[in-house]
Amino acid sequence: MKDTAASTVPGPSSRTWDAVVVGAGHNGLVAASYLARSGLDVLVVEKNEWIGGAAVSRELHPGVTYSNCSYVFSLFRPEIMRDLDLPAHGLQVLPYESGAVFKRDGGYVAMYRDHEATRREFARHSPRDAESYDRYSRDIMRYCRFIRPLLMRTPPDPASFKLRDMSEMAYLARHFLALGSEDAAEMVRFWTMSISDFLDEYFENEAIKSYLAVSSIIGTALGPMSPGTAYVLLHHYMGDVDGNIGAWGYARGGMGAVTKALASSFLAAGGTIRENAPVARIKVREGRAEGVVLEDGEEIRARRVISSMDVKRTFLGCMDPSDVPAPFLEKVRNFKSRGSSGKLNIALDGVPEFTALPEGSPCIQGDLHFTDTLERMERAYDEWKIGRWSSDPFQDTMIPTLTDPTMAPPGQHFMSCFVQYCPPRLEGGREWTENDRDAFGKAVLDQIEDYAPGFKNRVLHVEVRTPRELEAEVGLTDGNIFQGELTFDQLLFNRPVPGYAQYRGPVDELWMCGSSTHPGGGVMGAPGRNAAAEILRGMKAGTTKKTEMRDAYPVI
């Protein structure tokens, strides 16, 4: 796909685009699609030979397609799927089965799709926890219901006296106060406490707690005992699969299917994508963005520039410092985007046999974990702090091909292992070497082998990714998977930095639409959609076509 366009493209340099979007990740493509549908002439430039950013599927072993970065689907806003007609462009979402955390004593705790089965499973480990689970789920669901309406709204600037900001602040205040004082207090506790403390209020069994803590540390440079991790859990639960809130699924064909469908929708709306087009610099003249310069020196002129790169890459990497106010740059430097995750993508010539699982257990089709206490999880984090990868790593591992037949030939499988903790740089600030990377990969493979003897013999190919590889390929600064950490200090009107939460950069007609912006990371699409809404709002009436852009579906 080179210079793909629905219409003939005049020579790139002779033309001024209505908008150039930097990066063909899912958010860049969402923003680009809305703008193209509104009648704008939109060009997306992507540095890689392929599109997708962190929502990408590549065939790295013959016949086996990987979800190279993100691997499970839930957060993507259904309103966007509908606006951009993604199912018609090939997006299909498959719910997936259950899962298990393996215990060192040879046992396991499973989670099943069936509520009663999960209750009985928990009861094997703690009758009390089995019955606490309903109230726990209820409380998490209450928090989800609170946050979901906020995802597709531009955060207000609390320091502004503009009518729109004040009324949005008033909306937030009303939304919060509607909780009532007791629930409001609980909510603030939840947003700021550690997942370990939170789970202690419901559960007693370590393995159960470890299972439930999984989503609270994913992509986060924090341990389960760090304050703020409870919110991260919510960030992973606020999505849904067809209304089943908190449920996760797969994009059929791998996560790249999401960006493939987006690209198809974008092209159908008349948009243009250029791969192999790395932006070296965003050009600014007289306080106004006017295009980009590619690494090979080619200039592309545009009435607005929309960056889907993370804010550090955008402002520290692709701009002349003299074009950007110094205090803003300082805030961008302070934006936390420490990487904490690695990933192994594995091609297998058969299904590994986990000795703990009884024959026929559906858990093999779900998410698998090898960390059975919160303490082990926290210890794994301790190693990250001193610049080591965890010797006893935490994994979120699954075999999507047991659910999705399209990603590997029959009998072969794709196994996705998301791993923590994995620091962006090693002890003493040392850069990763190939040897380090392979040693990290080995720690992960060894752990799986411990629970599934013979596993390694089935391995056909492994792609090992540390923050170094993630940064090099996707451009994620320090390999932070969410384009910036999801801690309370960096959310809502403070994301990415205070005063700039409305998708506008510090320069006219320079916009931000990546996961660095509200509501943050994950394959969600909301940042891209919200950015497009802001851009269109600022345009003169009559200059754009009306296109579908739904508000968030009501939570009733």
Next chain:
Amino acid sequence: MTDQRHHFRQPLQRSPFHPRIEAANVLNAWAPWAGYTTALNFGDVAMEHSAIRSTASVYDVSPMIKYAIEGPDAVAYLDRLTLRRVAGMPVGGVQYTAWCNDAGHVLDDGTLFRFDETRFRLCCQERHLPWLLDSAIGFDVTIRDVTEEVAGLSLQGPTSFAVLKAAGAAELADLKPFRMAEVRLGPVGPVTVSRTGFTADLGYELWVAPERALDLWDHLMISGRLHGIRPVGTEALNIARIEAGFITANADFVCAEHALRPDRARQPDEIGLDWMVDLDKGPFNGRAAIRAARRDRTLKWALVGLDIEGNISAEGSIVYLGGRKEVGQITAAVWSPTTKRNIALAQLLRPWHRDAGDKLRVEIYALRELQYHKLMLPARVVKRPFFNPPRRRATPPAMF
């Protein structure tokens, strides 16, 4: 299934009576209840309901959640936990009760059985182990889920005593409502029998060890052959329970710990359980909140029985005052074969449970051959139970 890990192979458990129920469930009408597979009907709901009201019916209540509460402080604990006075309960007594959280919102209702000075059993619809355990801090009691250790069969209907007598328990003639006794039933051995039920008719509930369940079933069926005994499913029982005006957790009210929407929680006074609140018995969970709500008149809802015009059941309908103002919601409704009335349970906004006069209207969408008939039927608040025959209480009970 001895290896507990294999439970996932059979997501719905089977009651100890399952082999008999399966054989009689000729339409394969199954529904899940509390993790068990249970019969919706045995082929003919009208005949089954008729058995409840005219002869004798058996209904499997084994899935009911049961907690054994035992220890020297059991009475003090239960008095602290529940709304009614437990100290005054006789050994062999049974109490219909409910319990609340600190906000005075009902967590569940259930029946409390007293076996001796220190041993009780609490039967309810939903699971509450964490709440019961947390509430036990400072009390010398143990609390254990015994759901799977006790099989229960409800024998209801005017000839239910005749059946028990034929089964060899003539001594139950003296058993009063809300009392229980242990009897030996021929081939079954010891059976605990309580004069309780969900039908507002003469009836008993029989409790045995699961190993004895099939013997109990068979013995009752043989003993009841001349007394019109038949198994009934949840659909027939539900008609009878609405006629009796009984409420069901998470159907007529939402248990406070399950309420996703905080405004769905209800105080006892809001679901018709005001009569069981004993404010004078000493401290109990929710007392201050209940007292304050009564004093400050902050109660919002009331649960009432409705008698609706016509004969079209009003399941799920919205209740209006006059033509437009929404004042409530029907939670259970049925055309009552016994009273020949169109009855319902409803949550109404106060004060309309009292002050609506003849202004209540029930909006019914009746689907008939692919078209809705929209009806606005007048309704009146009436006393529950809708059906309350003297035979329910007569001791000794009549033979029919």
